[in-house]
Structure formats: C-alpha cells, structure tokens
Amino acid sequence: MKQLKNFPYSSALVVGLAKSGFAAAELLQNSGVKTVVNDLNADEDSEQAVSLKDAGVSLVTGSHPFELLDKAEILVKNPGIPYENEMISEALRREIPVITEVELVSYLHEGKVIGITGSNGKTTTTTLVHRMLEADRKGVYVAGNIGEVACEVAQRTSPEDIMVIELSSFQLLGTINLHVDIAVWLNLFDSHLDYHKTRNNYISAKAKILQNQTSKDKFIYNRNDSTVSPFHQNTFAESVPFTLSYEETGASADTAFIYFNGEIVAEREKIVLVGEHNIQNCLAAVAACKSVGVSNDAIQSVLYSFQGVAHRLQYVDYKHGRYFYNDSKATNIRATSYALEAFEKPVVLLAGGLDRGNSFDELSPYLAGVKRLVLFGETASKLEILAKSLDIPFIRVKSMDEAVTKAYDASEDDEVILLSPACASWDQYRTFEERGDEFINAVLNL
Structure with missing residues (x-):
C-alpha cells in the first residue's frame, strides 16, 4: 500500500x-x-x-x-x-x-487524472472514457462517484497510469489541491439545492474541477450549455468544446458522423446508446480520449457496442410485446426529460420519490408521448396534479411490483415501460440502485 x-x-x-x-x-x-x-x-x-x-x-x-x-x-x-x-x-x-477523500489523490497519484463532472451523464461518460482508454492501452483505472473509492484506487497506480474519476459536486467542494489534467464538465442543471442551498453555490462547487489547472491541461466543456460554456474563458487550461452541431474544433456531430477537430471518428447510426443526451456524453468522451491520443478504432469499438450503465436508461427486457427500460438513476427532472426524449414509441412512465420541495412543471413539455403515469413515493401527489393539468391518465401505487403490473396492464404491444423517477430514492429505498434492481426483478417476474 x-x-x-x-x-x-x-x-x-x-x-x-x-x-x-x-x-x-x-x-x-x-x-x-x-x-x-x-x-x-x-x-x-x-x-x-x-x-x-x-x-x-x-x-x-x-x-x-x-x-x-x-x-x-x-x-x-x-x-x-x-x-x-x-x-x-x-x-x-x-x-x-x-x-473529502478524493483530495487525498493529490498526495498519491503521479500520473494523469481525467476528472468528469456534470449534473447528468457523469457515470455514462466516465464509463465510456474508461473503456475507450482500456481498448487502447494498459494502465487505466476508474474511480470516484462511479464506485471504487478514489484514494484506494490511487494506491495501485504508477506515474505512467491514467485515473478516470467521476466527481460529484459533494466531492469537489471538499478539494483544495486536487489537480485534474483533463477536466470534463458535461452540463449544469438545478440539482442538490437542498445540500448547496443556492444555484451559485452549486455552480461554484462544480467549477472547483478547474481550480488547479494550468496551460498544460485541457478543459472539455459543453458549448451548448449556457452555464458551463462561459467557464472556458476563466481557465488557464486549453479549452476543447463539444457540441451537437458540426464544428472544425473539438468534438462535434451531424446526422451522420461524430468528428474531432473536423476528422470523422465514428458513424452515428452504429452507436448503440439512445437519445441526444447520450450523443453529448459520447462527444465528451471522444474529446477526452482524443486529447490523450486514443485511436479511432478503440473509440469505435466502444461506441458501437456499449449499451449503457446499470440504472441509466438501461435496457432490461422485451417481454410480452413491451420494451422495459430502467432509468432509476434519473433523480432529477432534467434526467427524466432526457429519457423521455430518447423514445419515439408511446411510453408508460413510472415516476416519483423523495420530495425535495420542487414542482414538476419543467417536465410538462416532455410528456407529450406519455400515455399514462404510474406514480409512487412522496411526490406522487405533486405528479398527480401535473398529470391532471395535462390530461394524462395516472395510477398511484404503493410498491414496485404493483407499479410494473399496472404499467403492463395500461400498455399495449410495441410500447415502452420506463422507470425514470425524476426524484431521489431515499423516501422508499436506500439507493437508486436498490430501486432499479427492484424494478428489474419485477419485470423479470412479470
């Protein structure tokens, strides 16, 4: 050790x-x-x-x-x-x-650090970056909010190794000297305001990923995010944007390809992940990996096979004519809106959970393709009010087994049954993973 x-x-x-x-x-x-x-x-x-x-x-x-x-x-x-x-x-x-313990990495790991933060998409992007690097070279480690404790992982690394760390705002707020060679900031939406108290506090916590960067480092940022994008003017690092429209600089896309600095990297139709938000995650991962010299072959091998992380728009099963997806990690409204945008088929949405005091009005524009809501948890009554205002049929349930059964009964062949709660899980479950696992079990037992 x-x-x-x-x-x-x-x-x-x-x-x-x-x-x-x-x-x-x-x-x-x-x-x-x-x-x-x-x-x-x-x-x-x-x-x-x-x-x-x-x-x-x-x-x-x-x-x-x-x-x-x-x-x-x-x-x-x-x-x-x-x-x-x-x-x-x-x-x-x-x-x-x-x-926080991630600060201790500063006194352990002498190799490169790729740090990834954002309100949504951190785990997916971290996993993509890790797998792309692994497909290209040895000496790659993943840690942080994604699973293994960062200071434990750093004890196994050498100066030639790369650590990919998923960094939450909670972790970043407790850093002083942590140096991130490649900082990836995916997006910023109101989240965890019960912890940070104000939006500005939340933004400041996220921005600490940049605090020790130098001109030798890189800052990969979402040019389409009006909160994140201006930070490229406030860093010593070289700024590398990613965007959903074609540009000659950074990672970009059109309807056919993903590019880096104008070079074709991958074909969009071969990418397995669904949803525009996941294309943004792919672009961020491409920018990070191309910045350390990863080959297009290694990037393609991951983009063309990766089906997503557990509990994040995870395909569960095609059963009795229905498509079941587990998006239990959607603990805020924006994450659920992304999930709903990913489907063209009619959706029966399972939603609800911990009441953090927010309304769900922002979800309204994304519910057009939802034929029924199955509601549970502390926020069920708030979501019921929203359903009534939009004239969407709804059912209130007390358990995940009941939710899946009712959703199945309310759906038809070739439709999607989606768990995407738009809320944290702590009113009924210890973790979002526990909630997602219970959904998966209910589907398999249907």
Missing part, C-alpha cells in the same frame, strides 16, 4: 465511517497520520471498525464531541454529510481545513 507523499498534516479527524471514510482513515493511519474516526451510528464491532482499531485508529461513536477537533489539523468528511453538521461547522469556525 502506497503512503501519502508530502502530506502536510500530522493528525486527522475522519467524520463518517462509510466506504470513503474507511478508505481515508486506513490510508491516513498507514501514512503515519494520527487518525480518529467519528460516526454517530457506526457499529464498533463491524469488520471495518475492528480493522481500523487494530491498525491504531481511534473510533468515537454515538455523538460528535467537539474535543475531537482540539488535536485535529484536518477533517476528512463523507461527501454526503452537509456542512451544517455540527462537527463540520465547528471545524470551519476553527479554520480547520475540511476535505
């Missing part, structure tokens, strides 16, 4: 013993940093807890004692913990730096 190099702190407090907290604490302690972990609900007899205690890490559970900050030079927090948390806000009041 590699140790942190030139890490300027001798003591650390880790708040939150989830995957990232465990990885950070283990790494810090192994690097000679005196480490304490604080978690309200952690089981002190769990395998993780016992492993950390055996390594010399102190574990404090059940409360957030401020005395733990007395000897902490830096605080590493779980990305999901809000800054209003009493321990976090007290650390900030004392001017103790607060970071």
Whole structure:
C-alpha cells in the first residue's frame, strides 16, 4: 500500500465511517497520520471498525464531541454529510481545513487524472472514457462517484497510469489541491439545492474541477450549455468544446458522423446508446480520449457496442410485446426529460420519490408521448396534479411490483415501460440502485 507523499498534516479527524471514510482513515493511519474516526451510528464491532482499531485508529461513536477537533489539523468528511453538521461547522469556525477523500489523490497519484463532472451523464461518460482508454492501452483505472473509492484506487497506480474519476459536486467542494489534467464538465442543471442551498453555490462547487489547472491541461466543456460554456474563458487550461452541431474544433456531430477537430471518428447510426443526451456524453468522451491520443478504432469499438450503465436508461427486457427500460438513476427532472426524449414509441412512465420541495412543471413539455403515469413515493401527489393539468391518465401505487403490473396492464404491444423517477430514492429505498434492481426483478417476474 502506497503512503501519502508530502502530506502536510500530522493528525486527522475522519467524520463518517462509510466506504470513503474507511478508505481515508486506513490510508491516513498507514501514512503515519494520527487518525480518529467519528460516526454517530457506526457499529464498533463491524469488520471495518475492528480493522481500523487494530491498525491504531481511534473510533468515537454515538455523538460528535467537539474535543475531537482540539488535536485535529484536518477533517476528512463523507461527501454526503452537509456542512451544517455540527462537527463540520465547528471545524470551519476553527479554520480547520475540511476535505473529502478524493483530495487525498493529490498526495498519491503521479500520473494523469481525467476528472468528469456534470449534473447528468457523469457515470455514462466516465464509463465510456474508461473503456475507450482500456481498448487502447494498459494502465487505466476508474474511480470516484462511479464506485471504487478514489484514494484506494490511487494506491495501485504508477506515474505512467491514467485515473478516470467521476466527481460529484459533494466531492469537489471538499478539494483544495486536487489537480485534474483533463477536466470534463458535461452540463449544469438545478440539482442538490437542498445540500448547496443556492444555484451559485452549486455552480461554484462544480467549477472547483478547474481550480488547479494550468496551460498544460485541457478543459472539455459543453458549448451548448449556457452555464458551463462561459467557464472556458476563466481557465488557464486549453479549452476543447463539444457540441451537437458540426464544428472544425473539438468534438462535434451531424446526422451522420461524430468528428474531432473536423476528422470523422465514428458513424452515428452504429452507436448503440439512445437519445441526444447520450450523443453529448459520447462527444465528451471522444474529446477526452482524443486529447490523450486514443485511436479511432478503440473509440469505435466502444461506441458501437456499449449499451449503457446499470440504472441509466438501461435496457432490461422485451417481454410480452413491451420494451422495459430502467432509468432509476434519473433523480432529477432534467434526467427524466432526457429519457423521455430518447423514445419515439408511446411510453408508460413510472415516476416519483423523495420530495425535495420542487414542482414538476419543467417536465410538462416532455410528456407529450406519455400515455399514462404510474406514480409512487412522496411526490406522487405533486405528479398527480401535473398529470391532471395535462390530461394524462395516472395510477398511484404503493410498491414496485404493483407499479410494473399496472404499467403492463395500461400498455399495449410495441410500447415502452420506463422507470425514470425524476426524484431521489431515499423516501422508499436506500439507493437508486436498490430501486432499479427492484424494478428489474419485477419485470423479470412479470
């Protein structure tokens, strides 16, 4: 296991013993940093807890004692913990730096980093970039919000390797020195405002992906996004746009081809992913990979075979004459609007979930092809009001099994049954993955 190099702190407090907290604490302690972990609900007899205690890490559970900050030079927090948390806000009041574990990559990985952020499409684009690189060379690693903890992955890399990291706004907000050689910013839509409080705070968190870039780096940005595009004027990095209309610079497309700097890279009709939003993801991935010299053959091999990531407009089955798609990762209105735009066939839409206080009026223009809504969760009543205003038939259900059965009964041959909730899952499920898996099981058992 590699140790942190030139890490300027001798003591650390880790708040939150989830995957990232465990990885950070283990790494810090192994690097000679005196480490304490604080978690309200952690089981002190769990395998993780016992492993950390055996390594010399102190574990404090059940409360957030401020005395733990007395000897902490830096605080590493779980990305999901809000800054209003009493321990976090007290650390900030004392001017103790607060970071997320991805910051530790700065002291581990000496090779290139491709960082990918955006409100939607991060996982798909990260996966595309990773697979294109793997098809072209060795020494490629993927990490971050997509799955494996970044500071764990960075312990396995060499200076010749490339790390592809999916970066959420929660993770980026806790970075200081993280350097991204190739920054990809896909888009920006209102999201996670319950966490960031304001749109400007959210934008600022995303923009931290650019904070340490130099003239040797590249910033790949969405020229079609009015919020993201202006940032190319505020970076030292070389700016590389991607756009859905043909241009001679950067990644672009017309109805027949995908291009990079005017050169044909791939044929659009052979790309498996559906939807214009996915063409944008493909363009971003092409721009990132061409920027490090990936061959067209490697890019094509991925674009012509990749069917999508789990829970993101994932094709599930063709059953009893219906097409079933799982888009459980659509946790906001824009993601669901993208999903609806991807289909020309009539759609029965399964939607609903955690109520974050927003209305769903923005979804209205995208519901023209929806023949029925199947609604569940905390937002069912709000979506019902929308359905009534648009004269779309609807059904309210209490379980995913019931949702799939009712959707099937309300559909006809050659139609699409789509789970795309437009809401987070936490009112009924622990994760969007759990929600999507339950949908898949209900389809398979239909």
